[in-house]
Amino acid sequence: MKVLLVGESRDGKLLEYSYELFGFASQLGAETAMVLIGNDAALPSYGGTVYLADAGKYGEYNPDLHKRLVQAAVEREKPDYVVFMHTSYGWDLAPRVAALLKAPQVSEVVALAEGGFERPCCSQKMRQVVRPVGGPVVLTLQGGAFPALVPGGAPLKQTLEVAGEGRTEFLGYEAAVRKGVDLTRAEIIVSAGRGVGKKENLPVIAELAKVLGGEVGASRPVVDSGWMEAGAQVGVTGQTVSPKLYVACGISGAIQHLAGMKKSGFIVAINKDKDAPIGEVADVLVVADVMQFVPALTAKLAK
Amino acid sequence: MKILVCVKQVPDMESRFRPDAAGVWYAETDLAFRVNEYDEYAIEQAVLLKEQLGGEPEITLLSVGPDRVVEAIKKGLAMGADRAVHVRDPAAHLKDPFQIASIIAAYAKGEGFDVIFTGMQSLDRGSTQVGVAVAEALGYPCATTVVAFEYADGTVTVKRELEGGVKGTVRLKTPALVTCQLGLNQPRYPTLPNIMKAKKKEVAVIPVEQLLQEEARLVLAQFSAPAKKGGGVVLEGEVADQVDRLIGILKDKTAVLR
Incomplete structure (x- = not known):
């Protein structure tokens, strides 16, 4: 063969x-x-x-x-x-x-x-x-x-040689935009995904990050929806991170996201869907609604 | 100008999937279907192009599938497509990406579409083949994974999303096909008046037999859940209890909680 x-x-x-x-x-x-x-x-x-x-x-x-x-x-x-x-x-x-x-x-x-x-x-x-x-x-x-x-x-x-020309004209590369926090150095990252529901709910994620002393990241849909800046995106097209603790809130776990965070030291995922692919890489999968679980966790940790 | 948008209807990805009777694809019982997310960006970009050109272009929406795909077609028409073609195929899930592309190309051949938009992939099959294969069958130049689109005087300029956040800018002459990546635009929600208007738009039905001439190159052999690799802990039950158990685990297994 x-x-x-x-x-x-x-x-x-x-x-x-x-x-x-x-x-x-x-x-x-x-x-x-x-x-x-x-x-x-x-x-x-x-x-x-x-x-x-x-x-x-x-x-x-x-x-x-x-x-x-x-x-x-x-x-x-x-x-x-x-x-x-x-x-x-x-x-x-x-x-x-x-x-x-x-x-x-x-x-x-x-x-x-x-x-x-x-x-x-x-x-x-x-x-x-x-x-x-x-x-x-x-x-x-x-x-x-x-x-x-x-x-x-x-x-x-x-x-190898071939004759002729192509019909697409390549005009050049555009470097990645790197704005905001450098997540690659963060020890703790709390990331928001689509499961957060709406932009107005994001402070709940930020609160948890604050109590843990970490930074806030995002999955692609959150950035695409304009809820957060592209600089916060974790994944193949964003930043590749490996913090000591990664908390994925309402992130289903598209392969592009997993590739950007699966080397994290310890991964906690909070998701309503027990079968979400994020479960493949998570050390702990909490089967719950982000908007119910995260505020409760933050409150307990803040004590 | 004539624009074609190819749309697939797919299940909600939060569903629980179970094998069908043949064990080769998912059973449709209990599944809720919607427009493939990538295709929503394709529809929106077509409508934006039509608006840019003062409403002159005609947008045709095409979907291959069983009768349920009419719902996806209606959404596309309500978003701004002018007319639709439903290639009726109760067994579309058994066609391979090459056959689906051949069906679309057989319809599009001779229609003289200037720009064709497709999603870069479907959420369920995810082959990333159909758009490119349509372009190849029609002899159109094509750019994939597009996150920015501009049109001027018969020239399409796009940004392709590459790995590591890098983008590649590419220029093509129409007729051309582009496959749309998430984030290309902000797909609109259909308004009630537009939903009403869409009901009056033409939906032509073509039986798949009239368009399909190719044999399958792939056979579906099995459909199953992935083998669980990780030995991760799953916490279910009451929120208060889950919180306590998680904090316990974090104190035990990590050094991040002081």
């Missing part, structure tokens, strides 16, 4: 999570090759074949050309699987490659399963097993599902 891994580079560097692709290939027990649109500095520490296309020429975001570059590597390598990370690059490019190859695609794979691949559904609350028909099969992998593996060694570089 053979897999073609699609690496990812940004600003001339290999993105670290590309090594999770090797971790997946190793679980599958497959031979590997990688395709990367990047440059020499972005080559992985890997002694196998890397099909390298020059990002200076093809751009770091140019899906029309990138899909054909991946296709060119597929034609040379004839893999059983073409594997991406389930990232803004992977979920954008993988369906285009699948369309070109007329291939089935399984998105956000979290595990190998008998007769197929296991993936999350229903906002991470449930799992499904999906069996692809025919091949090659395109996969994207959920970040963190397969431990990273650095094979080591110097790549055997093969240069």
Whole structure:
């Protein structure tokens, strides 16, 4: 069995999570090759074949050309699987490659399963097993599902070229906005989620943070609704935190949020829904309405 | 200008999900359905574009699914879409993302849509494939995970949300498709007069057989709850009791309570 891994580079560097692709290939027990649109500095520490296309020429975001570059590597390598990370690059490019190859695609794979691949559904609350028909099969992998593996060694570089131009013009990156409190240094964080109900209820969260001597964070829906500043957002698109204590108030636990806080020392989640995915990472799950439980907790702690 | 918005109806995610009789997807009994959250941003962006252009564009809303999806269609019409297409498919949940995209593309082909909006994913299936696959089938350029959208003179300029809070700015010429990320705009609540008006708008019904020509590339084999990994403590019962037990645990297991 053979897999073609699609690496990812940004600003001339290999993105670290590309090594999770090797971790997946190793679980599958497959031979590997990688395709990367990047440059020499972005080559992985890997002694196998890397099909390298020059990002200076093809751009770091140019899906029309990138899909054909991946296709060119597929034609040379004839893999059983073409594997991406389930990232803004992977979920954008993988369906285009699948369309070109007329291939089935399984998105956000979290595990190998008998007769197929296991993936999350229903906002991470449930799992499904999906069996692809025919091949090659395109996969994207959920970040963190397969431990990273650095094979080591110097790549055997093969240069990839395609002709033509893309229809999307990439105008550049915009750096993350970092306003407000630096949550990455906080020892205690109390975060508000959608379960808080409305903006007017936020002081209840702030009160708890104050009694505990911590900072206030937020989940994405709270920021999207304009209840709190973007600077307070914890998660993949916000800040990645690891306080000694993290209290998630009414946060269901989208994978993007979990990735930003699951390394916290101790996690308390307060949620009405006993099956909420936040329960997967919580040391203590309090099954309760935030607006009933949090004021009671604050009052008791203040004594 | 002609605008298409693709909308899916999904269950409330706070529901308890149970496998259906075949054991491959959720049973619909006891579930409350609503418009997929990502698609609400898609509808809103279409309506904002129509308003920007002085009301000239016509917005068509499309939804694939059983009869219940008419409720989602009504909401979209009340938010400001002009007309709707209901591709009636009682077994839409068994179609794979590629087939759903093929159905949408088969409808859109020849309709000459200038801009197509979809959500970046659905809350239930979450494949993140359908929007891109529609664009590929139609030969439209496409940008995904969009958190800012501008239109001027046949050019769409968007910001894509990348990891770590970084954004990437991308420009496309219409016809184009964009997939909408949460936070792109503030989806409006339909007003009562607009809900009344929506009742008079056209909803064309097309049986799925007329549009589906592709075989499935994925087979659903199993649907289940994830195996519980963590050995976390679950506190249920009376609030006062929960508070005492939590404080006890925090004193025991952490050094944060003095």
